[in-house]
Amino acid sequence: MVCIAIWISYAGKTVVDKIAALILPVALFVATGFEHSVANMLLIPFGIIIAAFAGEGSWAATGLDPSAYGDLTWASFLTDNLLPVTIGNIVGGGVMIGLLYWSISNRMGAPAKPLEKTSSGQGCMRIQ
Numbered sequence: 001m002v003c004i005a006i007w008i009s010y011a012g013k014t015v016v017d018k019i020a021a022l023i024l025p026v027a028l029f030v031a032t033g034f035e036h037s038v039a040n041m042l043l044i045p046f047g048i049i050i051a052a053f054a055g056e057g058s059w060a061a062t063g064l065d066p067s068a069y070g071d072l073t074w075a076s077f078l079t080d081n082l083l084p085v086t087i088g089n090i091v092g093g094g095v096m097i098g099l100l101y102w103s104i105s106n107r108m109g110a111p112a113k114p115l116e117k118t119s120s121g122q123g124c125m126r127i128q
Contacts, residue, residue: 001029002036003093037086044077 005025012018029036050058051069059066 001025001032001034001092003097005029007097034088034092035081035085037082037089040077040081040085044072044081048072048074048077 002025005022008021008025009018012021047069051066051072054066
């Protein structure tokens with residue numbers, strides 16, 4: 001859904017259009033509970049560092065028990081989160097969205113043929 005948000009944002013002509021186009025797919029991604037490997041590369045190490053270096057006053061202020069975060073380690077982050085989430089992001093964003101665009105572009109059965117050059121000197125593609 002993050003890939004779809006990026007593709008949709010290309011349709012916007014202004015910055016406001018582009019930002020508005022990003023909101024729905026990203027909100028849907030978050031609402032469904034999916035994880036993004038790049039976001040996890042920031043948030044989980046940040047949590048590991050906080051769990052390792054937070055003083056007793058910090059734990060008391062938040063009302064949390066530090067022993068509840070004992071299994072939050074670098075090894076568990078890499079094997080239990082980052083690896084499966086990255087594979088899921090590659091399959092979901094790369095393969096599934098790629099297949100979607102491939103099926104849409106090949107729906108008519110003919111490959112795209114180049115058109116004549118436009119007044120700007122750039123060529124265009126036409127699907128027949």
